[in-house]
Amino acid sequence: MEILIQLLLGIFNVQLLQGLLVNRLDAIVIAPILENVVNNLTQKDKHSSQELEKALNLCFLSALQTIVRESHKELIGLSIIQRYRGVTIYPPEHREDLQWLDWKLKQLIKDIKQVKRLKHVDILLQSIEEIVSLLTPEGELLVKEKLIAIALKNDSVPECYAAKIKASLFEKLCDNFAAEINHNPGLRDIIQLKVLVNINNKLAGNQLKIPNLEKPVHSSEARRRVKLEFDIEKLDAARLEAIEQHLQTVLGDSSIKLRRIEEGSMELYFDGSEKGMKKLDALFKSGELKEILDIPVQSVDSDVSFSEVVVNLSQWLQNIIVAGWQTVEEVLGTETNKLVVARSAVGSEGIIRAQRIDLETEQTSTSLALTVAIQPQANDNRKISLELYPIGNTTLPLSLKCLVLDTSEQVIKQVQTEKPERWIRIDINGKTTEYFRLKIEFGDFSTIRSFVI
DSSP, X not given: OOOOHXXXXXXHIIIIITTTSTTTSOHHHHHHHHHHHHHIIIIIOHHHHHHHXXXXXXXXXXXXXXXXXXXXXXXXXXXXXXXXXXXXXXOGGGHHHHHHHHHHHHHHHHHHHHHHHOSOOOOSOOSHHHHHHTTSHHHHHHHHHHHHHHHTTTOOOOHHHHHHHHHHHHHHHHHXXXXXXXXXXXXXXXXXXXXXXXXXXXXXXXXXXXXXXXXXXXXXXXXXXXXXXXXXXXXXXXXXXXXXXXXXXXXTOTTOEEXXXXXXXXXXXXXXXXXXXXXXXXXXXXXXXXXXXXXXXXXXXXXXXXXXXXXXXXXXXXXXXXTXXXXXXXXXXXXXXXXXXXXXXXXXXXXXXXXXXXXXXXXXXXXXXXXXXXXXXXXXXXXXXXXXXXXXXXXXXXXXXXXEEOTTSOEEEEEEOXXXXXXXXXXXXXXXXXXXXXXXXXXXXXXXXXXXX
C-alpha cells in the first residue's frame, strides 16, 4: 500500500497547521522548512520514517475497515441475517455486494498483518511542489484524490462502498491518525520531538514561531485490545457490528468504538472513555466477561502500541522519569560493589536510572540490569554512560553484545563480553535532541531501547 511519510505531512499540516501557517508565512519560507523536515525523516532517520509510514498505513487500512462495516450496515438495513452451519445467508437483493464486503474485510485484516511486518513503503508524493501544495485547500483535494485512487485501485466495488470512500476516507484517516498519536507513545514522541520541534526550529530562523506547536496531545479516550478465539475466515461485518453493540450495552458506554481488526485468533482494538475501558478490564479480570456473543475472550490488553517508546534523557535532569525506569537500588538491590560502580558514572549534576532485562534463549535464561546515566555539559552537550550488570550472578554471560546505533541503524560503538566480566560499559557524547538506540544481543535474543538526548 503506497502511503508515505510526505502524506503524513500533508495530513498533519492540513489538519493542524492550516490557518496557522498559510495566513502568516509565504510559500517561499514554507517550502525549505518542509523540505528539510521531509528529507531528515526519509533519508537521515530510518527508524522514525518507518514508524510513521507504518502508522499511516495502519490508519489507512483501519479507515477502509470502518467504511466496509458502514457500507455493510447500510445494505443490510432492517433485514434479518440468518446463519446456517456457520455460513451467513444474506438477503438476495444485496447478497453479492455483502459477500464482497466480507471478502474485502478479511483482505484488509491480512493487509494489516503484512504492513506490521514490512520494513519499507514506497514514496507517494515526491516533489517539493506537491508537499508545499498540501498546505492549501487545493492541496487537501490533492491528498483526497490520491487516497481515493489507492483505495479503489483494481477493484470493482459496490456503489455504496465507492461513495463512502470518496466522501469520508480522508477524514477517517485523519481521525485514526489522531487516535494513534494519542494511544501510541512511540509515535507521539516522533511527532512531538522530530516533526514539531524541527518545524519550530526552522521557523525560529525566520524569527517566527507557531504558539503551542509543541504542546503534548491530551485525550480522555482510552484503548483496549480484545483477543477473541475465533477463525478470521468465518468473520463477517455483521458479526463485528453485533460485537461492538454488545460491548456498548454491557459497558453502558455508547462511545465504545471498534477502531481496527487484526489477526491473532481475532484481535479487536476498541477506543472509548477511560471509565468504560476500566469497566471492561474489571469484567474480564473477575471472569464475568468470558465470552462475547458466544465467542471466547482470550485476553483484554491495555498495552496496544506497535512502536517502541523513545526515552527523553534530558527530561531526567528535570526529574521527569517515564514508567519502566527505576533507581539502581531498586533494580540491583543490595549488591554494594555494583552500586558503587554504577554511581561513579553519574557525576554531581547527573542522574542515573536502571531497568531489568530478562534474557530468554533456547539454551538458557538470565537477567541483566541496564543502567543509563546522563551528565550535563557545556553548550547543550551531554555525556551518556550505558552499563550492563548481571542480576543474581557475579559475571555477565559470554558473547553478550551491546551496540549503540544511530538513526540510520549504523553501529556507533559496541562492546562484547569475551571473558567473564562483572559489567560492561559504553560512553557516548551528544547534543540535546540527538537520537540513538541501544541494542542488546545474546544468542537468538535481542532487544532495543530508543533514546533522545
